[in-house]
Amino acid sequence: MMKKITVVTGCFNEVENLEELFNRVAGAFETMPGYTFDMIVADNASTDGSRELLRRMAAKDSRVKVILNANNFGHIRSPYNALLQADGDAAIVMCSDLQEPPEMIPAMLREWEAGAKIVCCVKPESRENPLMFAVRRFYYWLLDKFSETPQLRNFTGFGLYDRRFLDALKLFHEPYPYFRGLVTEIGFKRVELPFVQDRRKHGRTKNNFFTLYDMAMTGFVNHTKLPLRLAVFAGFLLAFLSLLVAAGYLVYKLFYWDTFQLGLAPLVIGLFFFSAVQLIFIGIIGEYVGAIWTQVKNKPLVIEEEKINFDR
Structure with a gap:
């Protein structure tokens, strides 16, 4: 046959x-x-x-x-x-x-x-x-x-x-x-x-950048939770580093009380850095929420x- x-x-x-x-x-x-x-x-x-x-x-x-x-x-x-x-x-x-x-x-x-x-x-x-x-x-x-x-x-x-x-x-x-x-x-x-x-x-x-990005993120969202876990690990790591930097500044200030000036540059750089990290991981969470939304709509x-x- x-x-x-x-x-x-x-x-x-x-x-x-x-x-x-x-x-x-x-x-x-x-x-x-x-x-x-x-x-x-x-x-x-x-x-x-x-x-x-x-x-x-x-x-x-x-x-x-x-x-x-x-x-x-x-x-x-x-x-x-x-x-x-x-x-x-x-x-x-x-x-x-x-x-x-x-x-x-x-x-x-x-x-x-x-x-x-x-x-x-x-x-x-x-x-x-x-x-x-x-x-x-x-x-x-x-x-x-x-x-x-x-x-x-x-x-x-x-x-x-x-x-x-x-x-x-x-x-x-x-x-x-x-x-x-x-x-x-x-x-x-x-x-x-x-x-x-x-x-x-x-x-x-x-295909263009957006269609290729869509396909790539579909693969990640469907087959790995790593990006979500990276957000948690990055949060703990950045919190730990922030405490170390704060402790270092505190010690330095105690020893050089009259001469040490913090300045605006570290504050501005730190603000933009942490804002960027937050936006990245909010976007990652958004990808997973979007995948759930697609499943729930069940078109x-x-x-x-x-x-x-x-x-x-």
């Missing part, structure tokens, strides 16, 4: 990449007899013609399934919603910008057939901006170091996921999921496949405007 694999991707203004992505995915499966596939594309209200192209692709090939979102629900929620609707024996998650090569599919399938429930494609090398790659690697290291569960380094979510993992994923009611963290939290046997991430071939990246992942080829 042929096994079915569902390829899942999200897109926002990727009209130049979508056809090539599907053709390369289809080409990869042509080299692997014994498998059928379909591809779910979740569109986040694109404005560059991606929606019209997806409709044409779906009309031409029923293997193309399309979810047209009513609004742009972001690159975290939209692909996750599509993944929950994958009905294959396994699902492959990849980006639509062609930086994650579909030619990795045969290697993923071989590892899956060998017994791995999760095949994680990690990028020890990348052709992206060296500075950004270094920052990403540092973040992965930092999250892995302080997370309550071990995290995969240099892993973006690109990989293959068995049906048992997909069913387990549905038990987590996450309105704003950190998918990479869920992969390690859920468990199952997994293997890592290295690949070199390509440069974006067409279009421009949709749907996305609102779907239209679905194509899901009834076939």
Whole structure:
């Protein structure tokens, strides 16, 4: 019996990449007899013609399934919603910008057939901006170091996921999921496949400082309490140092009562320093409160405007 694999991707203004992505995915499966596939594309209200192209692709090939979102629900929620609707024996998650090569599919399938429930494609090398790659690697290291569960380094979510993992994923009611963290939290046997991430071939990246910061903080808030505990430790440490400085000034003043002048500079510097520390940790607490607020609101992942080829 042929096994079915569902390829899942999200897109926002990727009209130049979508056809090539599907053709390369289809080409990869042509080299692997014994498998059928379909591809779910979740569109986040694109404005560059991606929606019209997806409709044409779906009309031409029923293997193309399309979810047209009513609004742009972001690159975290939209692909996750599509993944929950994958009905294959396994699902492959990849980006639509062609930086994650579909030619990795045969290697993923071989590892899956060998017994791995999760095949994680990690990028020890990348052709992206060296500075950004270094920052990403540092973040992965930092999250892995302080997370309550071990995290995969240099892993973006690109990989293959068995049906048992997909069913387990549905038990987590996450309105704003950190998918990479869920992969390690859920468990199952997994293997890592290295690949070199390509440069974006067409279009421009949709990520900016704020989206990257949002994703980074989502990972920390969901998988470690370290920032909150740092606030407590820092409070005790600064209180202790303040007492030492106060004691030192007191002794110095007792010995040099007539000549010692405190001056305004230490007061001003100390005031700004402690104010900065307080603002930093208030912001950290705010991140955790914001995560709780998101959970309490329990909004749907996305609102779907239209679905194509899901009834076939």
